[in-house]
Amino acid sequence: MQKVTFSIGLKLVIIITMLVLISLGAVTYIVSYFVGDDTKRTAEENNHTLNQRSATSAEAELTTIRSNSFLLLDMLSSAGNSAAMARQTTTFFFERNQGTAAILLYNVETDRNDRTLINSRFFLSNELDEGFISTFQEANKDSIQRAARGEVFVLSGAPIFGIPILALLYPWQESGLQQAAVVLFSAESLTEVFGTGSVNQSFIVNHNEDLMVHSDFDLIKAGANFAHIPIIQEMRQNNDTNRQTVFTDSDGIEYYGAYSKLAIGDCGVVTTIRSDLVMQPVYDTLRRNLYLTAAVLMLAILFIYFFSKTISTPVKKLAAASDQIEQGNYEVNLKPKGSDEIGLLTERFVSMGRGLAERERLKDSFGRFVNKEIAEKAARGELAMGGENKEVTIFFSDIRSFTAISEKLEPAEVVEFLNDYMTRMVECVNNTNGVVDKFIGDAVMAVWGAPVSAGSPAQDALNCVRGCLMMRAALREFNVGRGGDKKPIIKIGCGVNTGPVIAGQIGSTQRMEYTVIGDAVNFASRTEALNKPLGTDILITENTYELIKEHVIVEQMPSVTVKGKEKPVSMYAVVNMPKATDIPGAGPDGPKTMAEVRELLGIPTPDYAKVNLDEEEKKYKIQG
Numbered sequence: 031m032q033k034v035t036f037s038i039g040l041k042l043v044i045i046i047t048m049l050v051l052i053s054l055g056a057v058t059y060i061v062s063y064f065v066g067d068d069t070k071r072t073a074e075e076n077n078h079t080l081n082q083r084s085a086t087s088a089e090a091e092l093t094t095i096r097s098n099s100f101l102l103l104d105m106l107s108s109a110g111n112s113a114a115m116a117r118q119t120t121t122f123f124f125e126r127n128q129g130t131a132a133i134l135l136y137n138v139e140t141d142r143n144d145r146t147l148i149n150s151r152f153f154l155s156n157e158l159d160e161g162f163i164s165t166f167q168e169a170n171k172d173s174i175q176r177a178a179r180g181e182v183f184v185l186s187g188a189p190i191f192g193i194p195i196l197a198l199l200y201p202w203q204e205s206g207l208q209q210a211a212v213v214l215f216s217a218e219s220l221t222e223v224f225g226t227g228s229v230n231q232s233f234i235v236n237h238n239e240d241l242m243v244h245s246d247f248d249l250i251k252a253g254a255n256f257a258h259i260p261i262i263q264e265m266r267q268n269n270d271t272n273r274q275t276v277f278t279d280s281d282g283i284e285y286y287g288a289y290s291k292l293a294i295g296d297c298g299v300v301t302t303i304r305s306d307l308v309m310q311p312v313y314d315t316l317r318r319n320l321y322l323t324a325a326v327l328m329l330a331i332l333f334i335y336f337f338s339k340t341i342s343t344p345v346k347k348l349a350a351a352s353d354q355i356e357q358g359n360y361e362v363n364l365k366p367k368g369s370d371e372i373g374l375l376t377e378r379f380v381s382m383g384r385g386l387a388e389r390e391r392l393k394d395s396f397g398r399f400v401n402k403e404i405a406e407k408a409a410r411g412e413l414a415m416g417g418e419n420k421e422v423t424i425f426f427s428d429i430r431s432f433t434a435i436s437e438k439l440e441p442a443e444v445v446e447f448l449n450d451y452m453t454r455m456v457e458c459v460n461n462t463n464g465v466v467d468k469f470i471g472d473a474v475m476a477v478w479g480a481p482v483s484a485g486s487p488a489q490d491a492l493n494c495v496r497g498c499l500m501m502r503a504a505l506r507e508f509n510v511g512r513g514g515d516k517k518p519i520i521k522i523g524c525g526v527n528t529g530p531v532i533a534g535q536i537g538s539t540q541r542m543e544y545t546v547i548g549d550a551v552n553f554a555s556r557t558e559a560l561n562k563p564l565g566t567d568i569l570i571t572e573n574t575y576e577l578i579k580e581h582v583i584v585e586q587m588p589s590v591t592v593k594g595k596e597k598p599v600s601m602y603a604v605v606n607m608p609k610a611t612d613i614p615g616a617g618p619d620g621p622k623t624m625a626e627v628r629e630l631l632g633i634p635t636p637d638y639a640k641v642n643l644d645e646e647e648k649k650y651k652i653q654g
Contacts, residue, residue, distance in 0.1 A: 053323040061316045066309060070286075073308040077230055078274050078288040081301035084232040085272070085290035087223045088243070092184065092294045095198055098123070099133055099213045106145070107204055124149040129216040131195060132163055135202060136210045138178045143167075144209060152216070156193055166190045166197065167212070177201055178210035184236045184295035187214060189253045194221050196242060198295070217243055230303045235262060237296040256300075261287040265298050276305070344372040348379060361387050417534025421487040422479030422546060423494040423526060423574060424554035425464070427455065427501065430521040430562060432472040438515045448472060451520065454508055458500035462493040467545050473558075477546050480533035488577040491528050495578060498524045498568045499607055502631070503614040521631065525558025526570040527551075528577060556592050560601060564588075565628060565636035568604040575602045582607050585624040588638055603627075 102123045109115040124130060124147075131152045135145035146163075153160050166187050167174065173183050177199035187195035194217035202211040224232045225245035234243040239257035241250050256262050260277040272290040279285065284305040291298050344367060351362040362383050366373035429435070429451070436444045452469065459466050459476045463484050467475040476497070479490035501524065509519050529550025535542040553571060561569050564587050575584060583605040589598035603624050611617040621627045628635055 057319040057323055058316075061312065061319055065315060066312045069308060069312050070305075073303060074274055074286050074288075077286050077301055077303050078272075080230050080232065081288035081290055081299060082272070084224055084301060085292060085299040088220060088234055088297070088299055089292050089294065091220055092198060092292070092297075095130070095213055095215050096200060096294070098127055098130070099198070099211060102133065102147075103135070103145075103202065103204070103211065120147050124151065127215075128152065129219065131214040131216065132212075133214075134163070134167065134212040135204075136167070136174050136178060136212060138175055138208045138210070144204075144207070158191060158193070162187075162191050163214070166214070170197070170199075174199060174210050174212060177212075178208050182295050184234075184242060184297050186236075186240060186242050186250055186253070188217075188247070188250045192251065194218050194243075194247060194250065196220075221245070221247070229307050230301055232299065232301040234292075235298050235300065239266075242297065259300075261285070261289060261300055261302065262298070265289045265291065265300070344376060348372075348376065351379060351383070355383055355386065417532040417536065417547075420480045420483075420531055420533045420546070421529070422477050422531050422533065422550075423487070423491045423528040424531070424546065424551050425459075425474075425476040425478070425494055425498070426525045426555050426558035427474045427522050428558055429472040430523065435518050435520075438518075443516070451508065454504040455501055458497045458504055461500065462497035463490075464494060464497055468543075477533075480531070480546055481544065487528060491526075491574050491577040492581055494526055495568070495570065495574070495582060495604060496607065496610060496613065498526065498604065499610060499613050499616050502567060503616070506615065506631075519632070521633070522567065523558055523561025524568045525554050525556070525561065526568070526574050527554035527557055528571070528574040529553065553592065557601065560587075560590060563636060564601070564603065564638075565633050566603040566624065567627065567631055567633065570602050570604060572600040572602070575600075581609065583622065 102119065105119045105123075106116050109119060128149070128151070131149050133145075133147040134143050136142075137144045148160055148163065150160070152158075169190065170185055173185060177183055178201055180201050181199075182201075183197075183199040185197040185199065187197050195214055196217045198211075198213040198215070200211055202209045220234070220243045224234070224243050231245065233241060233245075233256075235256050236242050239255055239262055241254045241256055244250055244254075259279065261275060264275060264277070265273075272288070274286070274288045277285055277287055285302045286305055286308060287300065287302045289298055289300045347364060351364055354362050362380060364376050364380050366376035439447065452474070455474055456466055459474075462478070463482070464476045464478045465480065465482075467477050469475075476494075478484070478494040478497075479487060484490050484493055501522070505520060505522060511517070512519055527550055529548070531546040531548035531550050533544075533546045535544050536547065537543055550573075557569050557571055561567060566587070569587070570584070575582075584602040585605060587601040587603055590601055591598045605622065605624055605627055606620040607613070607616050608618055608620070610620075615621075615630070621630060625635070627633070
């Protein structure tokens with residue numbers, strides 16, 4: 031290999047190493063590791079501290095409520111039958127405890143309240159109906175009965191009362207009676223503690239994981255249940271009283287969480303914060319560092335600008351040259367500058383372009399004499415001497431009365447007419463994945479299934495018939511404006527047969543051609559000759575029909591004994607392909623009978639009894 035004076039690799043190593051080590055490497059490592067880790071640890075500690083503080087406040091509030099209600103009930107019990115003292119005690123209690131809405135003593139044995147103490151001022155100030163108390167008691171009767179038997183519960187009254195109200199249920203025994211004390215009190219003070227406006231979210235759930243206190247009152251009012259939250263499930267599974275944890279919710283959002291279990295009512299206080307909010311300051315710092323890095327890079331760009339010109343300018347020219355090659359202009363005009371790898375690449379690039387141009391010229395010239403697919407395979411060395419057995423569909427077409435037509439034209443006019451006609455027919459073959467095998471005067475031989483197949487013999491046969499219908503449409507277009515001796519109306523016959531052949535390069539070492547040979551080819555040729563006496567334009571054999579009969583409309587012709595065949599064979603005239611909506615004159619609106627085809631193409635209806643067999647070299651005979 032040619033030596034280079036200064037390696038382009040060394041240039042890139044120096045530039046990239048300086049940029050990465052000085053800017054991105056150090057900044058990214060420091061920000062993402064140290065700052066991020068410290069921020070995460072601090073956030074978890076703050077979240078845990080806030081949870082402990084919230085839990086302490088909640089437990090103190092519930093303890094105070096229970097103690098005050100205990101004191102009131104004890105005083106009322108001591109008052110005995112003195113109604114005046116009881117009223118005075120109750121009034122004094124509600125004046126000092128304005129957040130308490132009501133206190134009920136429910137008797138399990140009598141299934142009624144032994145005592146109902148209501149803070150009327152509370153209900154008036156909040157515009158509430160005292161009847162909500164009975165509604166709440168009836169809705170939670172089961173929990174109240176359980177409380178009378180010794181359990182302690184905290185329930186939410188918000189779904190019924192419509193304001194933040196909690197109910198503390200605990201057992202109460204008086205004069206040997208089994209009772210439950212129900213204390214209804216405002217939860218606004220707890221809501222204020224738990225809704226401090228920070229990014230942390232604290233809330234309380236009871237023994238059923240029903241939401242008791244939350245900054246979003248709509249959730250409480252709707253009776254939300256948080257049993258599905260992972261941290262709640264973890265809290266119930268563990269025996270500890272408090273813990274820090276990391277969890278992911280059903281939406282895939284990660285949270286730092288902490289919980290504390292309360293001694294009253296099996297309640298739990300949970301505090302959470304989204305990890306992305308915790309890391310937001312880190313991201314902001316990283317963004318500022320990136321701005322700093324951008325400034326450093328700008329200075330570096332100014333430093334390496336002139337140095338990079340030795341790389342960028344040749345690369346841009348090579349890129350522009352590659353665009354020219356992509357568009358087919360292979361002979362690019364590039365001159366290498368410098369003796370590094372870019373200069374060497376430019377020389378090789380120009381050489382490659384010249385080679386591609388020469389190859390394209392050869393392929394184009396070769397492709398005019400053989401099919402494009404065959405030319406490609408031959409150029410890649412994929413066609414070897416010899417053949418292979420294939421199941422293919424062979425097509426022959428012929429112009430009716432071509433000899434009589436050519437006698438009325440000059441040689442140049444015959445060539446011009448044939449070239450125009452052949453161009454249209456070959457396009458139909460190519461558009462249906464067929465291969466033109468050869469031209470025999472005015473006749474065309476084409477093959478579907480060799481050297482490439484559409485996937486199966488049935489698909490190849492169907493493509494061939496599609497090509498025939500395209501030829502029918504193309505011929506009608508070709509005949510528009512024609513008529514007379516110089517531009518006669520052209521009619522053709524197409525013969526199609528499917529069968530086994532030997533396909534390959536056949537010939538001598540000096541000259542070869544890719545073709546197919548076999549009895550199936552001869553049968554296709556003889557089938558084409560039957561179009562004229564049978565009054566058809568597309569005729570297929572029984573072999574082809576059996577493969578595509580579900581896709582075409584045909585009419586069976588009289589059986590024919592072909593030269594070389596002992597038994598009569600069935601022939602089918604193609605009328606239409608109902609699903610071929612892309613072919614003019616075909617599809618659902620196309621002809622339905624052979625009579626319509628003959629009328630469309632101007633083909634006379636034959637009298638099979640008067641067919642002259644001598645006109646077609648006696649290669650067949652028609653059975654009645």
